[in-house]
Amino acid sequence: MEDISALQLALFDGDGIGPEVVAATERVLEAVLEAAHVAWEPIRTPIGFASLESEGTTFPARALQLARTADGMVLGPVSHLDYPEATAGGINPSGTLRRELQLYANVRPARTYDGVPWPAQGPFDLVIVRENTEGFYADRTMHMGTGEVMPTPDLAMSYRKVTREGSLRIARHAFELALRRRRSVTAVHKSNVLRVSDGLFLECVRQVAADYPDVEYQEELVDAAAALLIRDPAQFDVMVTTNMFGDILSDEATELSGSIGLAASLNVGEQYVMAQAQHGSAPSLAGKDVANPASLVGSAAMLLAHLGRRRGQEALLRAAAGIEDGLEHLVTSPETRTRDLGGTLGTQEFAEKVAAEAAQRVEQR
Known part of the structure; x- marks a missing residue:
């Protein structure tokens, strides 16, 4: 050997x-x-x-x-x-x-296979690149303790962590992956509501996109991306997003491909x-x-x-x-x-x- x-x-x-x-x-x-x-x-x-x-x-x-x-x-x-x-x-x-x-x-690929029935409108092959160490996940937002607190029995609060370093490195990973695929990246966000945290995330992805002129770049709000996955998942190549959005969208994409058992x-x-x-x-x-x-x-x-x-x-x-x-x-x-x-x-x-x-x-x- x-x-x-x-x-x-x-x-x-x-x-x-x-x-x-x-x-x-x-x-x-x-x-x-x-x-x-x-x-x-x-x-x-x-x-x-x-x-x-x-x-x-x-x-x-x-x-x-x-x-x-x-x-x-x-x-x-x-x-x-x-x-x-x-x-x-x-x-x-x-x-x-x-x-x-x-x-x-x-990194979560989702694709259809010949012979395996799928509920999507047609065959597709995409990858969701999900930030894995930040976001709304309570065990990944604080040096000590968690990102969820309950000041009173009737008040629960969650903190979201988005850093420049974390956003830049996940964006670079997505664009490097796109170079090995169909050279297209879609950033998924909710900056119309989460103006500060997703605003920082988008700023970083746009900065990285400028270093990859040969990769097509676009942006979608997370609710629109969820709808577009159902309507026409074949339009996506690499999708990059924050932790919780990526978790949800990847489960949707794999179900559309026919089975999470193949994901x-x-x-x-x-x-x-x-x-x-x-x-x-x-x-x-x-x-x-x-x-x-x-x-x-x-x-x-x-x-x-x-x-x-x-x-x-x-x-x-x-x-x-x-x-x-x-x-x-x-x-x-x-x-x-x-x-x-x-x-x-x-x-x-x-x-x-x-x-x-x-x-x-x-x-x-």
Whole structure:
């Protein structure tokens, strides 16, 4: 195998269906990296309810240390809404990793696949680049405490954080991504109401846009963008926006594509990168071998592609393309799809088919 200092990937199982879809993703990674002649090592430690039971916390300190030393991470879905209070050990692994590792860009592609019914007016392929460390998210706005306060029992207040640094870097990420796609960026905002915070965000995006004259740039109010996604999502290429708007719009876009079960995502920082499915932990499906692992498998492909570009490693790019092509081929037919998409395959059987198909495509490249 080609040695790139034994690529180390931290695998965090999470909760609910997390262990099953992470195991499926590991199987696919194993197959494609072997086919691409890349040496790798999966490293792991329990998080979520598993570590809460054994160690009294859902995110032990060594998990963060493991993330800091790995070349990349794969995070399974977590049931953080069911965790106890933070004082009782209920720490959200996803939010903590995003904040502590400054994974400022949440990149969420949404696209249609032939053979998978979609409610949109026609086929489309877009990416939403969501700021990941600021905004209205209460755990990401303060040095101490949270961005939500309750001065009296009848008054609740939330603070929104938008910084120049955060806005500039998310804008740059969006424009760099657009250069690899159809060279179009749409900034989504609500500056007619949030004049100060979204005003700063737009100022920064416009500043970055000036550095990319070959990329078409436009702006849309968030309510108009939501409507336009329903009417004609094909008009969008890369959409860049703040945290909460991006969270909502990406869920809308993936539903329009046919299934959130196919929706990959990547959390990117200057130094660290983490693959994470867009969907939740679905505890009612846990242990039944019915969960669709495609979202996390596709996210792992994004992870390999990012590492391949960053390290200048063509083998990782081939492995990523093999996964993406293999997934696309398999989901086109009901005979090779999971049950949520009208097929018959269980989690592990689908993973085996993706592993075989993806590895074959890597070997053919």
